[in-house]
Amino acid sequence: MVISLNSFIEKADLLTQTEIDKVRLLAFYHHNHQEDFEFSVDLVCDWFEKLGLHKPNKSQLKQSLSKSRSFVKGREQESFRLHVNELKSLRREHSFMEEKSEEIEATDTILPASLYEKTRGYIESLSKQINASCENNIFDGCAVLMRRLLEICLIHSCEHQSIDAEIRDSNGSYKMLSGIVSNAINNLKLSLSRNTKSCLEDFRAIGNFSAHKIYYNARRSDIQKVILEYRAVIEELLYKNGIKK
Numbered sequence: 001m002v003i004s005l006n007s008f009i010e011k012a013d014l015l016t017q018t019e020i021d022k023v024r025l026l027a028f029y030h031h032n033h034q035e036d037f038e039f040s041v042d043l044v045c046d047w048f049e050k051l052g053l054h055k056p057n058k059s060q061l062k063q064s065l066s067k068s069r070s071f072v073k074g075r076e077q078e079s080f081r082l083h084v085n086e087l088k089s090l091r092r093e094h095s096f097m098e099e100k101s102e103e104i105e106a107t108d109t110i111l112p113a114s115l116y117e118k119t120r121g122y123i124e125s126l127s128k129q130i131n132a133s134c135e136n137n138i139f140d141g142c143a144v145l146m147r148r149l150l151e152i153c154l155i156h157s158c159e160h161q162s163i164d165a166e167i168r169d170s171n172g173s174y175k176m177l178s179g180i181v182s183n184a185i186n187n188l189k190l191s192l193s194r195n196t197k198s199c200l201e202d203f204r205a206i207g208n209f210s211a212h213k214i215y216y217n218a219r220r221s222d223i224q225k226v227i228l229e230y231r232a233v234i235e236e237l238l239y240k241n242g243i244k245k
Helices: 005-011 019-031 041-050 058-067 084-093 121-135 139-160 177-186 194-212 220-224 227-240
Strands: 071-073 079-082
Touching (some): 005 019, 079 084, 121 139, 139 194, 139 220, 139 227, 177 194
Antiparallel strands (some): 071 079
């Protein structure tokens, strides 16, 4: 996965650089996304504005770009591009651009960031993967991940209430999700809301179908019809298990 702009800005320490070096770094970032990338002064101003930076003086910026050895004129009129030697230098300076990123890029498709941020690392990672898989049309993967997060939250809820022995087998291992769900629905101490109880089996089934049904493929509509309920259930469980307060 290509590194995100926000991650690049942080790793390259871009915000502490001079104006011309900010342009140099941003041009390098965009060059890595588009071969033979060229840019105009207007495009640079747009970059700065979107990042919340002071908008450059166009005439002064154009003059600085023309004088700098880091840039050469582009093929299009009034355009610039990075000098080939500058590109080589930047690649050496920022070798992390060549590394495969493990960062999960996702928006709040299913679970809003406000729900999972500052919980636990593995819950944050799972939540981001759920969102990212849905956004990228990986619906079976999304359903299986949703099932996994549900299982984790139910187990933590039982642990928090000191009733986890009820969902363990004779060997001390946790039961299958069907047994955990059955216990959660009927457990008075856990005291789940009526809406949550009514949804648990549906969420388990969706994940099971994607994980085990040979001829089944989840579709966007399968995920979309449970998003609101799923979000509400996960939020309730995060409070029940004490991870959110």
